[in-house]
Amino acid sequence: MDNKRVVIVGAGLGGLRAAEALRANGFVGEIEIVGDEEHVPYNRPPLSKEALKSGLGHEDLKFRQRDSIADVHWKLGSGARSLNLEKKTLTLANGEELMFDGLVIATGIRPRxxxxxxxxxxxxxxxxxxxxxxxxxxxxxxxxxxxxxxxxxxxxxxxxxxxxxxxxxxxxxxxxxxxxxxxxxxxxxxxxxxxxxxxxxxxxxxxxxxxxxxxxxxxxxxxxxxxxxxxxxxxxGSVPNVEWLEGNGLDLSNGVLVDHTMRLVGTEGTEGTEGTNVPVVAVGDVARHPSVLYADGPRRIEHWNMPTETGKRAGATLAALLKGEAPTDDPFSALPAFWSDQFEYQLQSYGLPGVAARSKVVSGDLDGPCIVEYFNDKDHLVGVIGIDTVKELVPYRKKLMNIDSSSS
Ligand SMILES: Cc1cc2nc3c(=O)[nH]c(=O)nc-3n(C[C@H](O)[C@H](O)[C@H](O)COP(=O)(O)OP(=O)(O)OC[C@H]3O[C@@H](n4cnc5c(N)ncnc54)[C@H](O)[C@@H]3O)c2cc1C
The missing domain is CATH 3.50.50.60 (FAD/NAD(P)-binding domain)
Structure with missing residues (x-):
């Protein structure tokens, strides 16, 4: 697979993590990362917090680039305009055409x-x-x-x-x-x-x-x-950046639908990429992925930990497919996690509190440091949110990983 070529579309956290995972899983071919922004990937959460307050620039926010991806080729400042999966070609907004053997979709979302x-x-x-x-x-x-x-x-x-x-x-x-x-x-x-x-x-x-x-x-x-x-x-709210994928028989109803390996799934009645030899995966905010933790089917999760988790799985899948091997069959089970800083308050969440039918304050009180547990209609714990209780929340990571879809 030395002479194979992977194009990653979207130079954000998900694209970066997918590139790292390709290398970590033995892919030694060419990697090209296409981004419509002018910058190599940087951290977005500070944009509404510290970077907005104190005016941090790209140098302060950019992610460290590991040695394993030092040879990646960056094509920045012109996004993907259209994709032809059958021909394995990508056309950029500036008219340039790129060929690929494997593709990563990492184009994220934009504000509605x-x-x-x-x-x-x-x-x-x-x-x-x-x-x-x-x-x-x-x-x-x-x-x-x-x-x-x-x-x-x-x-x-x-x-x-x-x-x-x-x-x-x-x-x-x-x-x-x-x-x-x-x-x-x-x-x-x-x-x-x-x-x-x-x-x-x-x-x-x-x-x-x-x-x-x-x-x-x-x-x-x-x-x-x-x-x-x-x-x-x-x-x-947000709109997934999927317009450039239209016309390829993919399910783009809410982001890009993938299976537990992060490989694309087609619209009903078509095979998507499953039945073809085109290996395409999606990662991060744009990917609607299944998990053993989601009882109601695939979801898009716009939390910072998901580009890393889906990027790792997608990179492993793509590296395997390009070697002609089957990707892992392990179910995907990364725990959604987010934090938020507002004034001096630190919010931290694990799981899916948004699907809960009821909640219960189990520590502190709502106007001070507190922990709130969230339960579904079968009374199973599905999420937790803490305010100024970051350390106390850590045990919930394990507790929530034990949710299985039949019980939630
Ligand atoms: C202001 C802000 C604050 C946040 N705060 C938090 C937080 O506190 N906690 C938390 O858990 N999460 C937070 N998030 C969410 C987190 O940053 C995202 O989940 C994460 O950045 C998603 O990474 P991604 O790689 O999927 O997408 P992105 O980081 O959006 O990267 C996608 C890249 O693809 C580019 N692109 C789009 N279309 C094309 C195209 N056609 N061709 C080429 N490139 C394209 C985009 O411009 C972008 O550069 C925050 C997000 C924002 C915006």
Missing amino acids: LLPIPGPTQGLFTLRTLSDAQKLREAIVPGENLVILGSGFIGCELAATGTLLGANVHVVSLDSEPMVMPMGLELGGAMRRRHESKGVTFHLGRTVKSFNGDEKIESVTLDNGDVIPTGVVVEAI
């Missing part, structure tokens, strides 16, 4: 935008370093910053915006911030923490219009309230 009428100058999203740099320049101490969406990124931005001196308004259709994974009680407790620092929440509300001539000068909410502001950030 609502069709809100009005000017767009002053409207921001946050996914890339360039987004964070532009937003940092726009935030003005003492002036209003409107954040649309109260999920993790919205709440992290609310905290950082406040620390940068802005008067932060969070507008969200939800009844409490971060309600989806946390539930009403813990979400409410996090709202109280934010409010005590000066954040204003407009819950059960959305933005009806951006007002102004060329640039945003205020926003009107659906109850008629008007908030004067020159800076709005939309943080209302």
Whole structure:
């Protein structure tokens, strides 16, 4: 397989980990990583936290590159536009065509935008370093910053915006911030923490219009309230970057559907890549993968640990397929884990609290350091979230790994 060529599309954490895993599993052929950003992979979580607050640059955020991938060829600044799986070719936005023997899909997600009428100058999203740099320049101490969406990124931005001196308004259709994974009680407790620092929440509300001539000068909410502001950030969810894969008979209904080896699965009635000799895998935020821990079928998990876990499995699969061997049949069982820093509070979660039917505070109380366990409708533990209890949460990693899909 010395002269085989793997192209990895997406120069983020997932693409990087897949490259490392290819080498770790004995692939010695050429690896080319295509990225639409100008940078080699860097760490995204600080973009809504430290990097936004103190203005860190790419040098501070870039991942260490291991010796094993020192010979990887980077093709940055022009993304993939289309794929022809049958011909094993990839066309880039600049028109260049690349051939491959094996392909890794690692294109992640992008922020979702609502069709809100009005000017767009002053409207921001946050996914890339360039987004964070532009937003940092726009935030003005003492002036209003409107954040649309109260999920993790919205709440992290609310905290950082406040620390940068802005008067932060969070507008969200939800009844409490971060309600989806946390539930009403813990979400409410996090709202109280934010409010005590000066954040204003407009819950059960959305933005009806951006007002102004060329640039945003205020926003009107659906109850008629008007908030004067020159800076709005939309943080209302994500869209998987899959358009470049269209026309290849793949299931792109919510990201890219893969099996437990991270190999692509086709749409119903087609074989996808299973029945062909084209080895293609997907990793990270864009991959909808099965796990013994997910009772309701394959999921996309937008947590930082997943690009590494799926990248390791995908690299091993691709290396095996390119050698003409069968990939491992071990089920995939990586435990979803995320953290979030908001003001001085450290949130940590394991498992899938978002699928729970009920929750229980098992340590501390909601307005201080606490641990909240989450149970499904069969009363099985499916997740845990702690605030300022990072160490105490460690034993849950083992406990939650014992969930099996029949019981959850
Ligand atoms: C602001 C922010 C804060 C976060 N904070 C946390 C946190 O606190 N805790 C946590 O657990 N997780 C956090 N996350 C999530 C975590 O960073 C992601 O799960 C992780 O970065 C996903 O890695 P990935 O490689 O799948 O995708 P990405 O890192 O998005 O990499 C995908 C790359 O592919 C590129 N690309 C897209 N389309 C194309 C194309 N057609 N051709 C070529 N390249 C393309 C993208 O531009 C990008 O460079 C945060 C994410 C963000 C944005």
